[in-house]
Amino acid sequence: MTAAELLAVVAARELRDDTTVFAGVGVPLLAAALARARHAPRLTLVIEGGIIGPEIAPGRLPISTNEMRAGRRATMLPGITDAFLFAQRGFVDVGFMGGAQIDRYGNINTSVLGTDYWNPKVRLPGTGGANDIASLCREVIIVTPHERRRFVERVDFVTSPAWLRGDGSRRAAGLLFGGVSRVVTTLGILGFDPDSRRMRIEAVHPGVSVATVRAHTGFELVEAAHVAVTAPPSEEELEALRALDPERRFLG
Amino acid sequence: MAVGGCLFSRTPMALVRELLRQRRRGLTLARNLTCTEGEFLMVAGAVERIVTAWMSIGLPWGVSKILRHFVESGRVALEEWSHLALGLRFRAAAMGVPFLPTLTMLGSDLIAVGGTKTLQDPYTGATLAAVPALFPDVALLHVHRADRFGNCQIDGYPHMDADIAQAATTVLVTTEEIVSEEETRRHPERTVLPGFAVDALVLAPFGAFPHECYGLYEADFDHFAEYTRAIDARGPTAVADYLERYVYAPPTWGDYLDLFGGERLALQQRRARELVGA
Numbered sequence: 104m105t106a107a108e109l110l111a112v113v114a115a116r117e118l119r120d121d122t123t124v125f126a127g128v129g130v131p132l133l134a135a136a137l138a139r140a141r142h143a144p145r146l147t148l149v150i151e152g153g154i155i156g157p158e159i160a161p162g163r164l165p166i167s168t169n170e171m172r173a174g175r176r177a178t179m180l181p182g183i184t185d186a187f188l189f190a191q192r193g194f195v196d197v198g199f200m201g202g203a204q205i206d207r208y209g210n211i212n213t214s215v216l217g218t219d220y221w222n223p224k225v226r227l228p229g230t231g232g233a234n235d236i237a238s239l240c241r242e243v244i245i246v247t248p249h250e251r252r253r254f255v256e257r258v259d260f261v262t263s264p265a266w267l268r269g270d271g272s273r274r275a276a277g278l279l280f281g282g283v284s285r286v287v288t289t290l291g292i293l294g295f296d297p298d299s300r301r302m303r304i305e306a307v308h309p310g311v312s313v314a315t316v317r318a319h320t321g322f323e324l325v326e327a328a329h330v331a332v333t334a335p336p337s338e339e340e341l342e343a344l345r346a347l348d349p350e351r352r353f354l355g
Numbered sequence: 356m357a358v359g360g361c362l363f364s365r366t367p368m369a370l371v372r373e374l375l376r377q378r379r380r381g382l383t384l385a386r387n388l389t390c391t392e393g394e395f396l397m398v399a400g401a402v403e404r405i406v407t408a409w410m411s412i413g414l415p416w417g418v419s420k421i422l423r424h425f426v427e428s429g430r431v432a433l434e435e436w437s438h439l440a441l442g443l444r445f446r447a448a449a450m451g452v453p454f455l456p457t458l459t460m461l462g463s464d465l466i467a468v469g470g471t472k473t474l475q476d477p478y479t480g481a482t483l484a485a486v487p488a489l490f491p492d493v494a495l496l497h498v499h500r501a502d503r504f505g506n507c508q509i510d511g512y513p514h515m516d517a518d519i520a521q522a523a524t525t526v527l528v529t530t531e532e533i534v535s536e537e538e539t540r541r542h543p544e545r546t547v548l549p550g551f552a553v554d555a556l557v558l559a560p561f562g563a564f565p566h567e568c569y570g571l572y573e574a575d576f577d578h579f580a581e582y583t584r585a586i587d588a589r590g591p592t593a594v595a596d597y598l599e600r601y602v603y604a605p606p607t608w609g610d611y612l613d614l615f616g617g618e619r620l621a622l623q624q625r626r627a628r629e630l631v632g633a
Contacts, residue, residue, distance in 0.1 A: 128414060152361060152364070152514075153512045153513065153514060163630065166415060167364075167413045168362075169360075169361040169363070169512070169514070170362075170364055171567065171570070174511060176632070180511060180512040182512065183387065183438065183514055183515055184439060184446055184515060184518065187442065187459070191439070191459065225423065225427070226418075226422055227418060228409050228419065229408055229410060229433075230436075230438065231388060231408050231409035231438055232408070232438040232439070234437035234438075234465055235437050235438055235440075239459060261462070261464045262465065263463065264463045272462070273462060276461045276482070277461040277473070277482030277484075278462055352415065353414075
């Protein structure tokens, strides 16, 4: 089992049936397709290319959010702006996406490394729809490899807002709802302390210790009163997942 | 200059190619997700600024090395907006209003990049982002079919082309097919750009290739892989060579398509038909 397989299986379990999920391409979309194939057949996917309700075909995983593979058997193609406006109106239950750099309050940076936006040390691709998903979905779940260089005390640039500087600042900025609820990683599942909005360890994957999670995190994590151990991916889950990505485009 | 389609979907490649051939300079490109066409314009020295939400080709090919080269060296400014915010900038212009209120981008550092101002809702006092209308001087678009009056129809996802066309001062369109006025009138619900919004129309079959056109041909991922491998090995020089081969050397669009070959084009057509179940 690869790290990406573990991540996709555990992330898929976070999604509920009868919900509307705004998914980014790569592991998040793969996990959402897995959830649809198993426990959430009535989950409606929204893809930022202006695509609602597609059925992703095994072996035909989209590379981008704007292509026929992403739009396969869609129920509606409203256009990009209007797809996001459904989220702004509050129709989208979960935003499901990755992130390059994430801080203790769940804020994500996919724009620039370095402190001067106009003279970046490293230019990253940018927000795409990530800022909109993070701003407008009723809840956001981040799916990411757990690496120390990604989990930083403070992101260089807030591309996608979660809890900003802790409790209160998200609402004060004018964002009416939403925020990151969970961060599903290759080591465990993290949530946020309801008072301080600091990231906290809630579960570890089998064979992973809390100390290992801490060692791979560049800031001090809060620890839940009871840290659970996630159930290992079952053969059935892995089989269904591998059927979706036989070319192993995203599974490694 | 706004470029329609999105990322590697329905990019008006024939128009971008002609723009490069005319050796234009000093342009600002506005496009929500910027792909290879943005790299071409950077390497050719055609753009000074790119207004976008994202730039690269796609996950399998990593962060664009051309983007990094030109932005990190300060040669091209990348003005980043959220996908929706930029969409609303075109929508505001399309509606003929100076801005639109939205919740998106609030609280993020993107607000400052484009100088977005916030305002208070005059009814409730709530904070909103006021994203300014973007009126492009020129829009380049590619559509599935159009009649001789410029009424244009798009199949599949419409992206933002209708808003962009309504927003722009001058609208240049290429089309896969020119149909009769009668054909337009048979399916008026498919018309997304009215003729009065279109200034010039050119017949260009495969006009988005190697990017995709919904239902007609899939994007050529093997071509992207070959292109990015060359960049990995040789940096921006590889793109300059690519432009020589695909843009400057072939005199016509037909000559350009011949470089890919009929077999490749037919394969991409078959793949598209499979994907849309046609």
